[in-house]
Amino acid sequence: MPELHLLSPAGFKASAVYAGIKRRQRPDVGLLLCDTTATAAAVFTTNKVFAAPIQVGREHIASGKLRGIVVNSGNANACTGRQGLVDARRMCDLAADVAGCDAGQILPSSTGIIGRVLPMQKIERGIIEAGQYLGKSSEHAQLFADAILTTDTCRKSAAVRFKAGRQTLTLAGVCKGSGMIGPRMGPPHATMLAYLTTDAAIAPALLRKMLAGAADNSFNAVTIDDHTSTNDTAAILASGASGVKITTERDRKTFVSALNEVCRSLAYQIAADGEGATKVVRVEVKNAATEPAARAIARAIADSPLVKCAMHGNDPNWGRIVSAAGMAGVPFDPDRCILTLQNVVVFRAGRPVEFDAADLSADLKSPEVCVELNCRMGKASQTFWTCDLSREYITINADYHT
Numbered sequence: 001m002p003e004l005h006l007l008s009p010a011g012f013k014a015s016a017v018y019a020g021i022k023r024r025q026r027p028d029v030g031l032l033l034c035d036t037t038a039t040a041a042a043v044f045t046t047n048k049v050f051a052a053p054i055q056v057g058r059e060h061i062a063s064g065k066l067r068g069i070v071v072n073s074g075n076a077n078a079c080t081g082r083q084g085l086v087d088a089r090r091m092c093d094l095a096a097d098v099a100g101c102d103a104g105q106i107l108p109s110s111t112g113i114i115g116r117v118l119p120m121q122k123i124e125r126g127i128i129e130a131g132q133y134l135g136k137s138s139e140h141a142q143l144f145a146d147a148i149l150t151t152d153t154c155r156k157s158a159a160v161r162f163k164a165g166r167q168t169l170t171l172a173g174v175c176k177g178s179g180m181i182g183p184r185m186g187p188p189h190a191t192m193l194a195y196l197t198t199d200a201a202i203a204p205a206l207l208r209k210m211l212a213g214a215a216d217n218s219f220n221a222v223t224i225d226d227h228t229s230t231n232d233t234a235a236i237l238a239s240g241a242s243g244v245k246i247t248t249e250r251d252r253k254t255f256v257s258a259l260n261e262v263c264r265s266l267a268y269q270i271a272a273d274g275e276g277a278t279k280v281v282r283v284e285v286k287n288a289a290t291e292p293a294a295r296a297i298a299r300a301i302a303d304s305p306l307v308k309c310a311m312h313g314n315d316p317n318w319g320r321i322v323s324a325a326g327m328a329g330v331p332f333d334p335d336r337c338i339l340t341l342q343n344v345v346v347f348r349a350g351r352p353v354e355f356d357a358a359d360l361s362a363d364l365k366s367p368e369v370c371v372e373l374n375c376r377m378g379k380a381s382q383t384f385w386t387c388d389l390s391r392e393y394i395t396i397n398a399d400y401h402t
Contacts, residue, residue: 004160005172011038013035015031015144017143021074022112032068034239036239038238042107045233060107064207065105069108069235071109076113077110078115144174156174159172169200173197177222196237196263198255201240201246211234218263221298224270282383287375287376288382289377293377293380307324308388308389321339325373332375336349340371340374
């Protein structure tokens with residue numbers, strides 16, 4: 001069976017070209033279009049400093065219907081004033097000409113350096129050219145996935161097939177993210193971008209609710225440097241091309257499961273490709289007093305530069321983890337908790353537990369490290385994904401702008 005990709009769900013086509021925005025000759029303008037009007041939903045950054053395409057995107061997604069997405073990388077079109085809005089709308093106009101629809105049915109996205117006006121001649125040429133090479137193959141899907149990358153070292157994609165009634169549906173997605181990652185995305189009112197496609201037929205309000213829930217437990221639960229970007233966007237288009245409507249409670253649960261699977265896979269890939277990362281750190285908080293408490297503790301541990309540096313040095317310095325949990329500002333009692341690193345208990349009920357530091361340090365060299373904190377205060381749990389903090393991260397971000 002052929003490998004699944006972004007265009008495996010029926011009803012979609014895409015393309016991407018190099019327009020000269022990036023210094024390196026890689027795709028930097030992309031189009032993802034639906035053959036017909038798709039049901040759509042999106043969540044965006046909650047940063048009060050948000051890019052022009054975020055403002056335009058919030059307006060365009062309000063109807064719950066889209067024909068497609070236009071995106072550029074290499075320039076964030078953020079902090080660019082009124083000109084930024086003019087340029088974001090122009091991108092929609094050009095993409096709409098390609099799709100044969102109203103500009104209000106196009107969602108714009110940008111990612112890259114903040115504070116630079118878009119090179120619109122290059123963008124315009126790129127969108128027109130991309131419109132001439134639209135297709136449904138895996139190569140077209142890969143080009144689009146490449147067009148959204150900035151400091152990423154690889155493209156990121158995921159897809160699943162699932163049953164609704166007696167028919168098989170497909171849900172797929174691509175994303176980008178390597179640095180400036182600490183998404184806190186909410187419903188409409190280095191950057192994380194994610195685009196999802198499905199051939200299911202689903203009502204806009206239901207799709208909006210499902211995406212918000214999936215994003216909360218995936219993209220909003222990954223952090224590289226806890227820097228919420230000006231451009232964070234996650235969007236899903238449902239073509240309905242399968243003819244299968246998601247209406248029954250059973251089908252809803254199946255769809256949510258598939259959506260969660262794809263989104264979590266993409267979130268994990270972001271953590272694995274964190275700038276300068278050598279390992280993924282999975283932080284599991286269990287039996288916290290409340291869901292908000294579990295989330296706050298998991299984020300506090302995952303965001304701690306001291307914890308991330310210890311993970312890079314393979315140092316089982318459990319004190320940094322416990323103290324990070326204690327400063328989360330939520331109910332937490334160190335005299336109750338149990339902390340485990342790579343299945344080795346290192347702290348229990350307020351006291352250290354003897355362990356072989358050399359052996360555990362060797363275990364921490366794994367490409368994935370698990371930090372498990374059992375709070376023993378309730379039934380709430382939360383998983384966060386992050387990565388270690390290396391010297392390479394500093395090098396990348398010291399030189400990124402110049």
